Amino acid sequence: MTFLQRVRFVGSLWPYMAPLCVVYFAEYCMQSGTWSAIGFPITSEEARRQFYLYANWMYQVGVFISRSSGILVSPPRWVLQLAMPAAQVTLLVFFYANATHHWWYDYTLLLPCLAAGLLGGGVYVGTFILLAHEAPRERRELALSAASIADTVGICFADVVGLVIQACVYKANGVPGATAQCPL
16 A cells, blocks of 8 residues: 555545544543533532542543443444534533533532543444444554544543633633633
8 A cells, every 4th residue: 555545545534533533522621621620619629629530430430331331232323423422522511511500510410421431432442343344354454543543633632622611611610720711
């Protein structure tokens, strides 16, 4: 394969890579942006640290469950590539709105954190299983390797956007100490 053929082939993997990128962008924005700015009470730095810790534990439990059961459950393509990423973005919007308006504000918020982990792990394992079955045998290793950068790209963008989200949540709640400025 020439370099140009490889580039074209990797470009053809966007239906697998885009959902991974979106899901990981949304979940890492949740983690670094909203979860780090939620606490009961919001003004307590220790309370925010505790919620962040528990939220990430629940997220990891969800990831473990979904990645462990990936062989048992195979969602249809449209669910994997559209519905699950849309649900993850919806969770991000929910957590942002909730962190700024406090209409559901107690430790039961850990359940949607678990759901974020289930979605993230489910899209991850489902995408790679689908790609392993659909990629031509002679290009399977290249396809899996190339697709594996999609989550990293989403995470890198989320790290920057998450700082802005956190700053906006801090600003909305009158909490000092944000690392970035909220442009809103």
